[in-house]
Amino acid sequence: MRDAGETFIFPDMTKKQLASATLAMRRKLGARVVLTDDASLEAASFDSSRIAVRPAAVIRPTKREQIGVLLKMANKIGVPVTPRGRGTTLMGSAVPIQGGWVLDLMGLDTIRIDPEAGLAHVQAGANVGAIQDAAAGQGWFYPPDPSSKQYCTIGGNIACNAGGMHGGKYGVTRDFVVALKGYLPTGEFVEWGTATRKFAAGFNLRDLWIGSEGMLGVITDAVLRLIPQPAARWTLLTSFADEVSAFRAARALFAARVQPAICEFLDRYSVQCAEQAMKTTIFPGQPGRPVILIELAGSEAELADAKKAVLAWAEANAAGHREAQTRAEAETLWAVRRKCSGAMFQMGDAKLNEDITVPLGAYEDFAVWLEQLRAKSGLAIPTFGHLADGNLHVNIMYHKAVAKECRAAEKAVLALMKKVVALGGAISGEHGIGLAKTPFLRLQHNAAQIGAMQAVKHALDPKGILNPGKMFEVVEVWKAPRVVASFPWDHK
Numbered sequence: 027m028r029d030a031g032e033t034f035i036f037p038d039m040t041k042k043q044l045a046s047a048t049l050a051m052r053r054k055l056g057a058r059v060v061l062t063d064d065a066s067l068e069a070a071s072f073d074s075s076r077i078a079v080r081p082a083a084v085i086r087p088t089k090r091e092q093i094g095v096l097l098k099m100a101n102k103i104g105v106p107v108t109p110r111g112r113g114t115t116l117m118g119s120a121v122p123i124q125g126g127w128v129l130d131l132m133g134l135d136t137i138r139i140d141p142e143a144g145l146a147h148v149q150a151g152a153n154v155g156a157i158q159d160a161a162a163g164q165g166w167f168y169p170p171d172p173s174s175k176q177y178c179t180i181g182g183n184i185a186c187n188a189g190g191m192h193g194g195k196y197g198v199t200r201d202f203v204v205a206l207k208g209y210l211p212t213g214e215f216v217e218w219g220t221a222t223r224k225f226a227a228g229f230n231l232r233d234l235w236i237g238s239e240g241m242l243g244v245i246t247d248a249v250l251r252l253i254p255q256p257a258a259r260w261t262l263l264t265s266f267a268d269e270v271s272a273f274r275a276a277r278a279l280f281a282a283r284v285q286p287a288i289c290e291f292l293d294r295y296s297v298q299c300a301e302q303a304m305k306t307t308i309f310p311g312q313p314g315r316p317v318i319l320i321e322l323a324g325s326e327a328e329l330a331d332a333k334k335a336v337l338a339w340a341e342a343n344a345a346g347h348r349e350a351q352t353r354a355e356a357e358t359l360w361a362v363r364r365k366c367s368g369a370m371f372q373m374g375d376a377k378l379n380e381d382i383t384v385p386l387g388a389y390e391d392f393a394v395w396l397e398q399l400r401a402k403s404g405l406a407i408p409t410f411g412h413l414a415d416g417n418l419h420v421n422i423m424y425h426k427a428v429a430k431e432c433r434a435a436e437k438a439v440l441a442l443m444k445k446v447v448a449l450g451g452a453i454s455g456e457h458g459i460g461l462a463k464t465p466f467l468r469l470q471h472n473a474a475q476i477g478a479m480q481a482v483k484h485a486l487d488p489k490g491i492l493n494p495g496k497m498f499e500v501v502e503v504w505k506a507p508r509v510v511a512s513f514p515w516d517h518k
């Protein structure tokens with residue numbers, strides 16, 4: 027692994043002042059909470075974007091109150107503080123781009139299920155997969171399921187408003203947050219909502235924190251809404267002659283008011299990658315065709331009617347369909363979806379994993395345009411995604427050592443962002459802005475919209491100490507210092 031980039035110093039602060047502030051913080055909170063050893067600084071210097079800047083210290087609180095102490099001192103002296111969960115964000119949003127202190131929330135990780143109220147009381151550092159398992163143990167279901175759920179924290183999910191495969195039917199993280207506790211950037215403790223499902227007392231600042239990417243407050247605790255575990259599941263794989271037919275068919279499915287729990291699209295390039303990695307053909311006789319994978323979930327009675335509707339739809343719209351007869355067979359089909367993203371590295375050693383959204387009505391136009399982009403850029407651009415909420419992962423593959431391909435990838439991503447905005451979609455459906463998407467924020471928002479966001483930021487964080495340098499300041503990410511690192515979640 028290469029060394030992380032030099033620590034940047036916050037505008038009015040010298041290295042000496044930062045070192046003495048860190049020492050003072052250490053005296054206050056203790057050497058077990060304020061870490062300055064090489065390994066801790068290195069590990070907190072980057073996230074999954076691999077952009078790297080070394081902090082001066084990593085603060086790993088064991089008690090919630092320590093965060094208030096930290097933020098008050100950071101404001102007094104002017105030290106940047108970057109909150110961090112597990113660092114799985116692909117956008118560089120957890121990188122301490124202006125140095126200072128990283129606030130690592132992983133130590134606050136309790137989970138308590140209230141089976142009567144159907145609520146989960148969790149701390150920010152709790153792992154999302156562990157929350158789902160704890161809920162399932164009591165017959166409850168927490169649907170938001172980013173593919174990184176085995177690793178990422180609920181605090182990171184709330185800060186990014188994470189989505190996943192269940193978004194179309196159940197919603198995203200925002201739809202399950204009942205209440206939050208935490209600290210304002212200035213260090214005061216606040217509670218947004220209570221453990222009741224209804225709360226209309228005052229401005230809804232809970233929702234302002236959701237998706238604020240660690241820039242408007244530090245989340246310490248959350249109350250999450252749970253739903254009953256579905257009693258039964260049913261999986262169907264459908265194939266199509268081409269991408270346009272697949273998208274058209276998806277619209278017909280939703281128009282028939284069928285609400286699959288999961289409805290995943292893989293274009294022919296994604297299917298080819300998965301087939302090569304798994305050394306199998308998904309539909310014998312029909313290799314490399316685009317597919318839609320559907321899962322229905324509910325009671326046996328609900329499933330019976332929905333199954334009939336989906337099978338009739340498949341007969342009328344798909345080139346082929348295959349029903350999983352057992353849970354094990356269903357798992358084999360879902361393995362295709364899980365393997366496709368990692369398998370794309372056959373097509374290049376670098377990937378721009380975009381998470382755009384496109385309105386349902388523009389699906390076919392987008393498919394045609396994407397094929398033109400492939401031809402024009404000369405790059406492989408395998409695409410898959412969550413059809414019911416229009417959230418597509420467009421993966422621009424290139425080779426890092428080939429300058430021509432790097433330039434083509436840079437141009438292709440700009441063209442993609444312009445296109446989705448023109449179609450009425452979004453430059454990000456679930457990953458957020460961080461550092462990687464700052465050059466495109468102005469395509470999505472006009473000056474008044476950005477001004478309003480900056481005014482909110484300034485009102486809550488007048489000294490600009492919480493996760494500075496993100497969202498509004500355009501970063502040339504292609505030139506940012508990087509580390510060569512591998513993660514346990516690579517190729518998932």
Ligand SMILES: Cc1cc2nc3c(=O)[nH]c(=O)nc-3n(C[C@H](O)[C@H](O)[C@H](O)COP(=O)(O)OP(=O)(O)OC[C@H]3O[C@@H](n4cnc5c(N)ncnc54)[C@H](O)[C@@H]3O)c2cc1C
Pocket residue numbers: 073074108109110111112113114115116119120131150151171172173174177178179180181182183184185186187188189190191239240241243244245246456457493515516517518
């Ligand atoms: C293999 C892989 C698959 C992924 N799949 C999905 C997916 O399907 N859907 C999806 O939405 N995302 C996905 N992601 C992106 C990422 O996992 C999510 O954004 C996740 O929410 C980040 O959680 P984290 O704990 O790793 O947070 P971090 O990466 O540590 O931080 C992310 C942001 O949240 C802020 N933050 C973290 N904790 C707090 C807190 N307690 N208070 C305030 N701010 C905080 C940070 O400052 C930063 O801005 C994937 C990433 C990978 C690597």
